[in-house]
Amino acid sequence: MSTTLGAQRPVHTQEFRLRAWLRTPTVAVPGLAGLLAAVITALGSWIPSLWGDEAASALSAQRSLPSFLHEIVHVDAVHAVYYAGLHLWVSVFGASAFALRLPSAIATGVMVAGVVLLARFFVSSWRLPLIAAAFAVGLPRLNFAGIEARSYAWTAAFATWILVCAVATLRGRVSAHVGWAGFALLAGVGTALNPYVGSLILVTGCLAALSAGERRAHLRRWAWASLVALALASPVILLAVLERHQVAFLAHRPEPAETWVVKQWFHDPLMAIIGWALLVAAAVVIAVRRDARLDLGLGVVALLWVVPASAFLIGTIPTLHHYAPRYLTLTAPGVALLMALAVDAIFRSWKPAGVAALVLVLGAAVPAYLAQRGPNAENASDWAEVSQVVAAHALPGDQVAFDTVVRPSRRPQSAWRLYPRDFRNVSVPQLVTPYWQRKTWSDELMTIEDAAAQHRFTAPTVFAVESDFASTGVVDVNGIPALESAGYHVVEHWKLHSDEVYKLDREGTPPR
Template sequence: MLTGTLPFLSDLTRSARFTGCVYKLTEISAAGTRLTQPLIPRWSHPDEGIRATMTSTLTLPPVITSTAHISTPARRRFAAPAVGVLAGLIAAVGSGTPSYWGDEAASVLSAGRSLPSLFHMLDHVDAVHAAYYLFLHFWMSVVGTSEAAVRFPSAIAVGFAAAGTLTLGRQLFGLRLGIVAGLVFAILPQVTRMGAEARSYAFAIAAAVWLTVWLVSLVRHGEVRRRAWLLYGVAAAAATYLFLYLVLLVAVHITVVVAFHASRTVVRRWAEAMTVAAVCAAPILYAGLSQRGQIKFLAHRDYATAWSVLVGQWFSTPLFAALAWALIAVGALTAVGRSRRSHLPSVIVVLVWFAVPTMLLLAGNAWVSPMYNLRYLAFCTPAVALLLALGLDGIGSPIRSHQWRRVALVIGLVALLAAASPRYIAQRGPFAKDGGSDLRQTADVVAAHASVGGAIVFDSSGKPSRKPRLALDLYPQSFTGLTDVALVKGYVDRPALWDQVAPTDSISALILPHDTVWVVESGQDRAEIDAVRGLGYRIEKSFPVHRTTVYELSKE
């Protein structure tokens, strides 16, 4: 609707003060904009109000010459949900095929405890994952513990994150580029991995992007109401309970406030919100610091490498990484060029989100204590998707024809999809997790061949998250009737993640009463086999699984 004034009032109404009228838009064409309305002028009269109805047709200058770039309300309304559903489906398909691996075992076993046992454990370890474990506790009580069911919430979170990426792209660069960013996000290898993982990373991505959408909206609208900002601050604090490393997002949000030239009042409100967030997040920050010893294993892992940062962190394969870095370079260069100068603040925000959290984490890893893991920066994937979308758009910028620019954009998307597809398929293989986790398949072999009355012994070497006895805890129904002779105390009775077990060479008296002993060895290690054979048992059969081998031994 348009509001204007009439230059053709009659003599009768000249004594009145005209206040305006309403025009109805009926036609848009290259020749001009034609407006026709049933007209009810609004005026005041010294003596009495006078009502009149008349019609008029006006032809305005050709302000709008094309409808090609008009985003219809329906397109705006349904684009984000549609891309979100697509991304969620991509993440969910095949997610139940791979076996659980060690980190997921921590999630499933922790969430499967009784609430008193869970809270007792959280007092000693993994407090930073408390919110996710509590959610998973109630989720598993409804849907069970199958891989597909437990991983499904992560796929849903990826869907929300894709919708958020599109929304943020629309805020910063327009709807078309937002849609491209949402589609690119849906196929990023790190995103499709986290969408099929029973960990909190997908939730962290969704929280990060929607918090940023919220902040951009508050800043751009010049919101000054204290209540709106306090809600944002509480939400920011809540996100840290979901994933502690989201505190790094503060650097990005400072950039939003500065780049978009927020007023002094808005800056003050943001500072107040961050103060509230810091107070609310203090307990989880304290818990993280007090339990920081649980990530001391990072000191023994060479994670902070050029390959991790440039390839593994977001792109997984050298081919996808090469294509992605080329597009990022194109996007950054074209976005700060003359045709994109109005987008410079938006580009700065995205570049900071893309680079600064990684730089801060690497600096802390080098100079404070080990803290880098490529999974910890999954919350930066929306920025990666936005930069790739800028690159795809930049490829076609020299092309004058809008049609051929769209063709170039589609070709770029197809190239990214082709580069991502092999990794996506590999992520949905039966041994896709942690370099070949075969916990479920090992449990299936034992269930198929073992009989009631035997003893079972597990390889106790290696790091806890790779020990094959996790198969027993994750799939206990497959080990019914077998005696776990090495168990000292189960994980549910301990303030720790894993079972307490005795060394095999110290439990001879518990093994000897059994005629059959099943030994589960990981890799090339044969310590448990040698220990059992030393008690007078011989190998009857072996069942290679993947990286695990199941042996059946009987008394000689």
């Protein structure tokens, strides 16, 4: 009897200690901050129409395993890990706009919890960590990533927790074996999720070189852990290199300075002015503050997080052409930390000014938050509206025709796949090859003109969806005339945000 009780007591003691640790502010506050961040981010995420890149996510995630493998060995290997995770998600929760975007909101919560914990490593007060959390939620780049069915919110989450794990290890908060093993796993999966996350491996190496104490041991363990991480990610890295032609179009899409000054993190000029002012102030604070106890100061961590990757991608725009604002989402939590450092310094100098600065930043972030939840906020897409028009007016046996002239990310045919219930009454006679039989993510459709020439339009009523993106300079001038030559005439017309829907009846069809 005594032996049994003696064996059980340590278990109860461990359980009690675990429950007590979980209730400590060190765990509870980051957890609650992350939960609140996820909820705030998810609000209104279902409102914007899904757009082309999200169509790639949704359709890739809904393929069978053989079809999925066929796709990623030809295109989008860089997103293979995200698509695989999303496949499991949609098999349980479905593929509505809200369901597709919710994982990104969850990633924002995971990121914010990590930001709070990382900041807490360096300060005894909760003020700086919570300011950083508020800025991470409000920063437009992170907010946008949090309501988009793409992997970028998860790149920010992985980047944050890679640094949490590395700093905790370097500062002796966890054992070296556990810490570097965790780092290797996070860095490996994160780099497989998106190769740019691999920049955090170099950041961690710099931190190991700057650390006090067992510097050589830290560097040796970092090197081994980094090799393990790169080995884990190597299949995706290799395929991504082989498929680098996918982003060749960036060479023909020059980015003005406004893109990386304003749109990269801040969305609009007012937020950019405030944000850059705080970043400069943070650099000054980091330069003038001296604290021997902070061998790995939070400011140094944040600067290394933000500057090298940003400088490399922006600096190589003329040669490598691998820059897009979303690619640097993984640096945005570091931007939030730097801004928080500046505002915290204002708080320490004069609390009312600190409150004013905090309110100013969060107030300036509100317009972007609201704009990103407008019906056409995602790349000006209006596919939800297109689908609603078809659903409201189409009858069983009708057909739909799609403009195929514009580039794939703007082709309105994606509305058919993203909102399938709204197209249940219509067929698509232009279909040549469905997406799951192709090596790319989209269906192969012939032009309206070719389908009409082959007499594929036979229904009493056809709904033609024509893209109307003024900025593209490309207009399908033959779609409607081709249908009219096939014996149809326009009886109704809806001009939406970026597309136009025409209802055409065959000559002699009685009014409905």
